[in-house]
Amino acid sequence: MNNRKNTARRELQQQRLDAGFVSSHYPEVASIVINMMYDQRGTKSLSRIVNFFPGSYAFFKVACLNNDCVDGGFDLTQVITSMIRNHNKASNGNLSCESAEHSTIAYEIAIQYA
């Protein structure tokens, strides 16, 4: 693993810590489930599920699994915050990696409210 990737990973970790907890930002949220199909161009598809609870960090950026990807990822912050604002329970869509078009996700998000 190279230094740029290490640095990017540390920054991501710091951003996660800085984000604070779901319970303090969104006290009405009981759980968030992100169900996604990760597609890396020319290779495999991979299904991933990410769960958030009140004690989780309110950081909704998902890492890109491409080994060569440095600053990429999939930022679901906007989608999730607007869902919470509107009290939506379900949403879905597609995103490309922020760094390059080498991977995409198709996501389904389910939010339960307290």
Ligand SMILES: [Zn+2]
């Ligand atoms: Zn990427």
